[in-house]
Amino acid sequence: MQNPDASDSQFRAENSGAPARLGGAPAASPIWGADAGGPESVPRRVVLLGSTGSIGTQAIDVADGAPDRFDIVAVAAGGGNLELLARQAVHTRADAVGCAAVDLPTLKAAIEQAAAEASVTGYDPELFVGAGAATAVAAWPEADVVLNGMTGSIGLEPTLAALAAGHLLALANKESLIVGGALVKQAAQPGQLVPVDSEHSALAQALRSGAPEEVDRLVVTASGGPFRGRKREELADVTPDQALAHPTWKMGRMITTNSASMVNKALEVIEAHLLFDIPLERIDVVVHPQSVVHSMVQFIDGSTIAQASPPDMRLPIALGMGWPHRVAGAAAPCDWTKAAEWTFEPLDEDAFPAVRLAKEAAASGGTGMAVYNAANEEAVDAFHDGLIGFTDIVDTISAVLSEHTDSGPLTLESVLAAEKWARSAARARCGR
Numbered sequence: 085m086q087n088p089d090a091s092d093s094q095f096r097a098e099n100s101g102a103p104a105r106l107g108g109a110p111a112a113s114p115i116w117g118a119d120a121g122g123p124e125s126v127p128r129r130v131v132l133l134g135s136t137g138s139i140g141t142q143a144i145d146v147a148d149g150a151p152d153r154f155d156i157v158a159v160a161a162g163g164g165n166l167e168l169l170a171r172q173a174v175h176t177r178a179d180a181v182g183c184a185a186v187d188l189p190t191l192k193a194a195i196e197q198a199a200a201e202a203s204v205t206g207y208d209p210e211l212f213v214g215a216g217a218a219t220a221v222a223a224w225p226e227a228d229v230v231l232n233g234m235t236g237s238i239g240l241e242p243t244l245a246a247l248a249a250g251h252l253l254a255l256a257n258k259e260s261l262i263v264g265g266a267l268v269k270q271a272a273q274p275g276q277l278v279p280v281d282s283e284h285s286a287l288a289q290a291l292r293s294g295a296p297e298e299v300d301r302l303v304v305t306a307s308g309g310p311f312r313g314r315k316r317e318e319l320a321d322v323t324p325d326q327a328l329a330h331p332t333w334k335m336g337r338m339i340t341t342n343s344a345s346m347v348n349k350a351l352e353v354i355e356a357h358l359l360f361d362i363p364l365e366r367i368d369v370v371v372h373p374q375s376v377v378h379s380m381v382q383f384i385d386g387s388t389i390a391q392a393s394p395p396d397m398r399l400p401i402a403l404g405m406g407w408p409h410r411v412a413g414a415a416a417p418c419d420w421t422k423a424a425e426w427t428f429e430p431l432d433e434d435a436f437p438a439v440r441l442a443k444e445a446a447a448s449g450g451t452g453m454a455v456y457n458a459a460n461e462e463a464v465d466a467f468h469d470g471l472i473g474f475t476d477i478v479d480t481i482s483a484v485l486s487e488h489t490d491s492g493p494l495t496l497e498s499v500l501a502a503e504k505w506a507r508s509a510a511r512a513r514c515g516r
């Protein structure tokens with residue numbers, strides 16, 4: 085809930101319906117199309133999952149800067165930074181607070197302490213703890229939009245809960261869509277699922293300029309990460325610190341490591357395929373080290389529409405939460421008065437085979453990507469724990485996939501079972 089001095093509670097009753105949906109959505113994709121008109125006259129009530137992370141903290145920044153557009157009504161995090169979660173709860177006056185790793189008295193005490201430090205009295209939110217906390221918060225009924233900014237496939241059930249509750253889902257947690265695949269798509273009404281990932285936000289914006297049948301190819305840009313230009317043999321001895329030195333973005337540990345290995349781009353190709361219903365063979369990756377062009381759509385008449393802005397996630401976060409309406413001043417634009425250079429180069433798939441591997445794993449539309457992602461999450465942790473080398477990350481994914489047999493239709497149970505199996509196979513390979 086918004087800080088009482090920054091909001092007018094009389095508007096609350098008028099804002100009880102679901103948010104505006106994207107209109108005119110054809111085909112199976114939940115993303116096509118956009119409706120007309122301006123934003124609602126009352127702030128959207130936002131549930132923030134992963135509030136203490138890179139996406140989560142930037143989302144609070146966005147909401148603080150646009151109180152007429154956004155009112156954070158619930159926050160949830162893992163518990164790795166309980167103090168910050170408690171301070172966020174008090175700052176936003178969230179009606180609901182979730183935390184996975186603590187018990188109820190600990191969460192309550194942390195919030196009471198944060199309230200006392202901020203000289204706030206009478207703040208008494210509903211609390212959720214334990215493994216199901218984020219899922220419960222995702223279904224918080226007095227909400228319009230859920231921003232899922234959790235890391236990893238642990239975000240799948242919260243994603244499904246947000247969709248089942250009828251909320252607009254602004255999805256940063258790409259893993260939940262990628263591992264859930266058709267399961268997540270079928271759970272989404274047309275226009276209910278909006279990407280926050282910068283490339284997919286760019287694609288969604290570019291796709292507004294043409295009909296689905298006019299799209300030729302999607303071009304997903306990649307920064308190239310800290311190891312751009314290196315050959316495979318030059319990657320064997322790189323360290324976790326080097327892998328975390330991303331050239332253009334400041335993000336959480338998992339996605340930053342994935343950027344270095346190109347697993348992030350692999351996940352993003354599958355994410356684009358699922359969001360926009362474009363076949364995998366019509367989705368390309370191009371390395372663009374400046375991270376200013378966030379992706380492009382090539383149309384059948386030879387035209388390419390690109391979205392460009394300096395690397396700042398507050399833009400796609402604001403657009404995702406406010407979709408389809410833009411938020412004025414969400415981020416700084418490009419400065420066209422200064423000389424600048426944008427470069428593009430092909431991806432070296434021999435040094436970085438992650439994208440090719442994901443296209444193969446995703447081809448069946450089954451549990452392949454759940455296995456790919458789970459093996460990667462385990463291997464990344466093992467790399468940071470010093471158990472395996474950098475190139476072993478993608479080699480582990482490849483080895484685990486080669487032992488995997490796709491098992492019938494995609495259900496929540498089959499995804500969770502495939503994940504469990506893949507985590508155990510990957511851990512064994514990493515010497516856990």
Ligand SMILES: NC(=O)C1=CN([C@@H]2O[C@H](COP(=O)(O)OP(=O)(O)OC[C@H]3O[C@@H](n4cnc5c(N)ncnc54)[C@H](OP(=O)(O)O)[C@@H]3O)[C@@H](O)[C@H]2O)C=CC1
Nearest residue numbers: 134136137138139161162163164165184234256257335336
């Ligand atoms: N960061 C970025 O710029 C971008 C991120 N993304 C995607 O967004 C997602 C988040 O990334 P990022 O913000 O970098 O990651 P971070 O590691 O910075 O943050 C992850 C967040 O998830 C929370 N979390 C962990 N476990 C749980 C749980 N069981 N229940 C609820 N919350 C939990 C963490 O809480 P705590 O640490 O307090 O335990 C933290 O708030 C990822 O899927 C990533 O791929 C996509 C594009 C850009």
Ligand SMILES: CC(=O)[C@@H](O)[C@H](O)COP(=O)(O)O
Nearest residue numbers: 281282306307308309343348
């Ligand atoms: C900001 C964002 O969307 C990240 O996914 C980013 O794209 C990562 O950079 P890479 O292009 O290096 O993977």
Ligand SMILES: [Mn+2]
Nearest residue numbers: 281282283352
């Ligand atoms: Mn991205």
